[in-house]
Amino acid sequence: MCRSIKTLREPYTSDVTEEDVRAAALQYVRKISGFRAPSARNTEAFERAVEAVAAATNTLLEELQLKSLTR
Template identity: 70%
Template structure:
């Protein structure tokens, strides 16, 4: 699907920034919507979707327990 989205969980990515999470969310929304950049009349819903996916991604990453990794 989104081959340019990299794995963001440890140990694949030792440190994940908000920029990494947002970039992955943006790629996902672009792929699903079929728009690289939405038309002005779709910009708000597109941006809202990117932020929602980024928030869900951050919640997922923050909640994962990876075997062999110490909890912070």
């Protein structure tokens, strides 16, 4: 779907920043809404969606239980 969204969990990346999470959320919202940039009257809804997706992403990354790669 969103090919430009990179995987944000280990072992694919170890240093996930808030900017990484927000960029992924923004790409997702852009894809779903069909807008690269919202109109003035849709800006608040667009930004709320980006924040909600970013928050959900952070929660997911914190709660994922990954199999240990070391023995």
